[in-house]
Amino acid sequence: xxxxxxxxxxxxILSACNQTPDQLPYLGERAPIEKMVDGKxxxxxxxxxxxxxxxxxxxxxxxxxxxFEGKIYVSDFFFTSCNTICPIMHRNMLKVYxxxxxxPQVKILSHxxxxxxxxxxxLKKYATKxxxxxxxxxxxxxxxxxxxQFAAKNYLVAAYEDQKDPQGLVHQGWFVLVDKNRHLRGAxxxxxxDQVEQLLKDMDIxxxxxxx
Amino acid sequence: MKSKRNWTLILFMSVxxxxxxxxxxxxxxxxxxxxxxxxxxxxxxxxxxxNDGSGLALLxxxxxxxxxxxxxxxxxxxxxxxxLNGEITVGGKTYNGQMPAQQDLSDIxxxxxxxxxxxxFGNKQGLKKTEDVNKDLKNCQ
Numbered sequence: 001x002x003x004x005x006x007x008x009x010x011x012x013i014l015s016a017c018n019q020t021p022d023q024l025p026y027l028g029e030r031a032p033i034e035k036m037v038d039g040k041x042x043x044x045x046x047x048x049x050x051x052x053x054x055x056x057x058x059x060x061x062x063x064x065x066x067x068f069e070g071k072i073y074v075s076d077f078f079f080t081s082c083n084t085i086c087p088i089m090h091r092n093m094l095k096v097y098x099x100x101x102x103x104p105q106v107k108i109l110s111h112x113x114x115x116x117x118x119x120x121x122x123l124k125k126y127a128t129k130x131x132x133x134x135x136x137x138x139x140x141x142x143x144x145x146x147x148x149q150f151a152a153k154n155y156l157v158a159a160y161e162d163q164k165d166p167q168g169l170v171h172q173g174w175f176v177l178v179d180k181n182r183h184l185r186g187a188x189x190x191x192x193x194d195q196v197e198q199l200l201k202d203m204d205i206x207x208x209x210x211x212x
Numbered sequence: 213m214k215s216k217r218n219w220t221l222i223l224f225m226s227v228x229x230x231x232x233x234x235x236x237x238x239x240x241x242x243x244x245x246x247x248x249x250x251x252x253x254x255x256x257x258x259x260x261x262x263n264d265g266s267g268l269a270l271l272x273x274x275x276x277x278x279x280x281x282x283x284x285x286x287x288x289x290x291x292x293x294x295x296l297n298g299e300i301t302v303g304g305k306t307y308n309g310q311m312p313a314q315q316d317l318s319d320i321x322x323x324x325x326x327x328x329x330x331x332x333f334g335n336k337q338g339l340k341k342t343e344d345v346n347k348d349l350k351n352c353q
Contacts, residue, residue, distance in 0.1 A: 083312055087260045091268050129270040129309075 023209070024177070024202055027184040028156060050154050050182040055111070055140035058123040063138060065182065072206050073107040074199070075176045076190055077151050077159050079114035080126040085173045089190035090130060093175070097137050099200055105180075105210055106203070108137040111151065113159045113171050115144045156187065175199055180210055242327065242339040249328025252321055256314060257329075265333030271309060273302040276333045285337060288326050289345045290352035293317060319345045 028048030035044045054064045074096055078086040093108060100106035112118035118126075123139040132139075142150065151159045151171075159171035177186035177199060186202050188195040235243075254263055260272040267274035275281065280302050281288070295313035299306055317325075323345045330337035 081310070083260055085259070087262075087268050087272060091262065094269070126271070131269045 022205060024179075024185040024205055027187060047183045048154075050178060050184075053150065055142045056120050057135070057141075058120055058127045058139045059135075060120040063140065067135075067138070068107055068109070068178075068182070070180050070210075071105050071107050072180055072203065072210060073109050073178050074203070075109045075111070075155055075178060076174065077111050077113050077147075077155075077157050077171050079112045079169060079171075080118050080122055081114065082167060082169070084167070085191050089173050089175075092190050092193065092196040093137075094130070095196060096175075096200065096203070097132065100203070101136065103136075105207060106136070110137065110139050111147055112139065112141055113147055113151070113169055115141065115147055156184070177202060177206065179206055238339055241341075242331075245324045245327035245339060246331060248321075249324035249326070250332075252317075252325050253328050256317075257325070260311075265329070270305060270307060273300065273305075273307045274333070275329050275335075277303040278335050281330055281335050282337065285330065286348050286351075288330070288340075289319075289322050289348040292322050292325060293349060294352060319349065322349075 026047040030048065031046045032043050033046050035042050050065065052065050054062055057063050074093070076089060076093065078089060080086075090110075093110070097108060112123060118141055120141055123141060127133075127137070127139050148159055151157045155174070155176045157172050157174050157176065159169070161168060162170045173190040175188045175190040175196070176184060177188070179185050185206060186199065188199040188202075190196065261267050261275055262272075265275040284291075291311065292314060294315075296311040299308045301307075320342045323340045323342045326340040326345070329335065330340065
């Protein structure tokens with residue numbers, strides 16, 4: 001009897017291991033709300049989401065959250081003259097771009113944090129050299145206040161100016177995965193190959209969720 | 213008579229052994245430069261040029277163009293130390309970016325990096341001596 005119990009327990013553990021997660025977690029803050037469903041009070045959760053935004057892209061066009069409606073997207077923060085982590089990040093982001101190229105449900109949004117120099121014309125040159133000639137991967141420019149606060153508050157990515165840094169700008173290399181409801185569903189170190197592999201797997205999971 | 217011949221044979225064999233076991237000074241330096249050069253390359257150059265020397269699209273040129281590295285071999289020290297601006301053609305493609313200067317590198321470190329680069333990624337130029345880097349740096353344009 002006891003052996004049987006152990007066997008069952010072992011089976012349970014093994015089955016838990018084998019299961020591939022079919023849902024990604026929600027990151028960031030959350031708050032409970034009360035809702036009326038069929039005349040009954042129900043507690044629901046509100047997850048942190050990316051608020052409406054407006055940035056200018058590589059073709060000087062204003063883009064907003066409307067351009068991401070119904071899509072999942074990966075967001076990051078960089079600047080074109082950065083020679084530390086950015087080349088590694090975008091070498092990895094190219095893998096994301098190439099895997100989902102032409103998929104209307106997937107976009108990439110790279111924000112420059114060099115608001116002084118990375119004007120749309122410079123972003124355009126950068127994008128072209130990287131081989132990006134469409135709008136599936138948007139490179140956007142925002143003002144100083146909007147970009148640093150936007151990064152920290154909404155994408156949980158730190159970016160700031162630092163006189164001590166040789167290039168004067170410091171930022172983290174996260175790739176943040178956002179779902180079609182603009183909730184944060186994953187954060188991956190864009191400089192690490194294995195984490196980028198994980199991102200690609202998680203994007204497939206999120207795309208399946210999109211179809212439900 | 214016989215023992216004298218044996219002694220000659222032993223002497224001869226040991227001389228051969230000595231020559232075989234000893235690497236020339238240049239070979240030792242090559243190994244030393246190459247190993248340190250790899251570490252320096254990966255911390256100083258690999259972000260942009262990639263650790264496998266493949267560069268990144270049209271943003272950063274690859275280091276696999278053997279002809280470019282061969283025909284510019286006396287300019288490499290200046291490029292690494294002072295950076296590079298303007299248009300260059302590497303592997304049939306045009307690049308026009310800005311490579312940052314790395315003034316803090318010493319001559320020996322530059323020689324190590326050059327030794328690594330010019331003997332990796334399909335290149336085979338042999339040891340770059342520190343004296344040669346010293347000479348090259350005096351002729352930077």
